[in-house]
Amino acid sequence: MESNDAPVLIDRLGHITRVTLNRPRAINALTLEMVEIMIQALEHAATDGSRAVVITGAGDRGLCGGGDIKAMAQDGAQHAHEFIEREYVLDLMTQELAIPVIGFMDGITMGGGIGLTGHAAHRIVTETSRLAMPETRIGIVPDVGGHLLLANAPGHLGEYLAVSSGQMDAGDAIALGFADVFVPRDRLPELTTALAEGGEDAESIERIIASFTTAAPESKLSARQREIDELFGEALSAPSFSPAALDLGEWAIAAALRLVALAEERMPEVASTIREMSPTSVIVTLAQITRTRQLGLTLEQVLRDDLRVCSRLFQRDFVEGVRARVIDKDNAPAWNPATLESVEAADIATIINPVE
Structure with a gap:
């Protein structure tokens, strides 16, 4: 396991590789260094015998509040371009990796956090989940593939969320196609252990996740x-x-x-x-x-x-x-x-x- 000071913690737990974003004070906002670490981690996991990758976030506030937009704005357009170019490589990997990626979309999961987990094989929300693509508030547009999810949302709910920078709770996220299942937050550690011990293949991984799933709240949207x-x-x-x-x-x-x-x-x-x-x-x-x-x-x-x-x-x-x-x-x-x-x-x- 990495040093606790590392911005991303990578550890092998039985059948899975766990990737933990580790900047809790910044709601695990993404930097280029973090993206590069995760690209390498996913590449390694696909060849080291891991059966799945679990992406989660340190702290109680959320998985990921997005990219480190303050640094992006201060470092200039060229550096911002370099960051998102590598970020998008990572986002595509979460969908195309040879083994399933499982995203714990717990707490605040916005912008880059949705890019990390919104295209994964298994997308899990909790009672604390708050998802959004709030880019129009800061002068850009929903990216990280997020506007594909918005385009595929029922009716015109995607456009509504996009132009208003609106938020979704767990029920909304499932109804709009941003997430798959609801698992209570306090059961995520137990789910991780179950996947590590019993997630030998795609079928067992699906069965384990299903065993932890409960009914999601009704979607207000x-x-x-x-x-x-x-x-x-x-x-x-x-x-x-x-x-x-x-x-x-x-x-x-x-x-x-x-x-x-x-x-x-x-x-x-x-x-x-x-x-x-x-x-x-x-x-x-x-x-x-x-x-x-x-x-x-x-x-x-x-x-x-x-x-x-x-x-x-x-x-x-x-x-x-x-x-x-x-x-x-x-x-x-x-x-x-x-x-x-x-x-x-x-x-x-x-x-x-x-x-x-």
Whole structure:
């Protein structure tokens, strides 16, 4: 096992390799060093006889609050690009590894935490789970493959969460396809031991997890799906468009403006929330989710999109978003452009182009 001071702890327990994010004071926020350690750990686990990898987080606050966005904003766009490029390699590995990855999405699991576990073979939530892709609050868009999960969520719940930076509890996460099963938090250590002792193959791993599973709470978001679908469905309905960047950008701007106008009449709190987000981020998010769904993109294709789009957004509202939300915490970001009405289609096209 690694030194307790290491940012990631790797230990072999019987049939499994356990990977523990170990920056509890920062809600285990990811750094490039941590990503590199985990890439090596997963590669090793796939060849050392391990039957599964369990990803968990140290401390009581959560699995992972996301990437270390303060460091990313301060280190500059190039360093941020280098970080997410390696982060996305890790995210894809969690889906494609030769042995199953099991994610304990306990407590706060946001942004990069969802990238680590949201594409895994077994995704476990607890009564403390709080999941979100809150990137529009800081001037980027849902990445780490998260907008693929949002695109595949029932109805328009994905778009609603994305443009409002909304949160999910355990019941929501399962209903929206971000998680698979509910296990009480206090049983996670026992589940880890059971997997280490009896998880000899895929069938036994599934059987063990099922034996710890209990009914999840009802999804509050699902109870609101009808009104959300009606609002977003009307706002996002439009004549068909091609996936070409300019066409998609024009559609996304019009859709965002329709959405806010309709929400001001029917769900004013939603309209107010969207207005607080980066206008560019809201529009690009709607474009990305719609195109991903329309073209049926794979996780690998979505991550390639994420890399291109986020690398460009790092040079726009991101630094200001992190300043306002994380550093100064005045919650008064000076977005540029400042409003949805002032965003231009050609500008959106430069962010999402080329379409591959």
